[in-house]
Amino acid sequence: MTFDRDIIASDDPSASADGVVPAPRASRRSVTLGVSLLVTALLAAVLLVLPAPYAIRAPGPTEDTLGLQGADVAGSGATSSGGKSATAQPVVEIEGAKTYDVTGELRLTTVSVYGGPGGDVLLGDVLWGWGSGERSVQPVESIFPEQTTQEQQQQVGQAQMAGSESSATVAALTELGYEVPATLTVAGVAPGSGADGVVRAGDVIRSLDGHDITTHQDLLADLDDVTPGDDVVLGVDRDGKPKDLTVTTAEGDGRAALGVYLDPSYDYPVDVTIRPGDIGGPSAGTMFALAIITKLTPEDELHGAHVAGTGTMSVDGEVGPIGGIQQKLFGARDAGADWFLAPARNCDEVVGHVPDGLRVVKMSTLDDARAAIEDIGAGKGADLPTCS
The missing domain is CATH 2.30.42.10 (PDZ domain)
Known part of the structure; x- marks a missing residue:
């Protein structure tokens, strides 16, 4: 079969004799532009994997202070068959007084921090953190004191936790009418x-x-x-x-x-053992105190409600502010909590940052917190004070 040359020929004067138009030669400007884009892309890729002088706060694991230590740490991926470990022990264990079963949950909340002593975050992580509603990006020195090592930071956290356990125990027992010399x-x-x-x-x-x-x-x-x-x-x-x-x-x-x-x-009149696991810092005090109270009272305060919260606890029952409240709100939501107890002095950080499905109650004292879980369990939580 043959074709008429006139049919396939081009009107382009640059066409070859057989009618095929040759590809145009790249201009110097287009070559320069292409090389510039390639170099820019490579530089951007390199920058994204460079260490950045920031620390990132993210929602951390939560743990039910009424449950077993390490058996159901929500958010950490640590689960066991049947939900409980054969070797797990109660987070809060009481001896020397009658204790009572409680339905529901009282979850302490934590913050996971990336960067700082012993580790760097990448610029790409920082950009992701800035664009995330659940994360917070801050200069390293605003979270960790200068020249602090990872080991020193861990020691501080453990010391704060030990103090928190003591204060929570004293406050809870005093709330219940005990005297603690x-x-x-x-x-x-x-x-x-x-x-x-x-x-x-x-x-x-x-x-x-x-x-x-x-x-x-x-x-x-x-x-x-x-x-x-x-x-x-x-x-x-x-x-x-x-x-x-x-x-x-x-x-x-x-x-x-x-x-x-x-x-x-x-000189405790009742023996209380608290097992926080690998958690450090003072902010679980309020949830520890509530767990002690609910275990030592015959009433089922929660009636199956899932409550999370945070706040330091002084020996005289004052709830103090903490860091990372916004990340803890998201951690509580992810763990399935319906309610969150927040220190009143953190309310300015709470407003506008409450995840859908979570209801926040503000508290200033252990007495406030105790009354709140009783109202929640009784179905009267809608009347409790909020941070709004």
């Missing part, structure tokens, strides 16, 4: 404070302005009656001998402060 030994003195040069490490506090101090709450209650800046007479045992010391107080966190660091030891 304490020996308040001075561990150190704040430089420049009224106690500096007056009080010594090793002094044991026995009285304040003539009032006997037998519990930690006694000391805090007496300081509530002192105007910051006034002098007080601190009775101590020093080297086994009583001694009266005049100390000028200062403004503390809502009350007069002595300017001393205490190393308290408690």
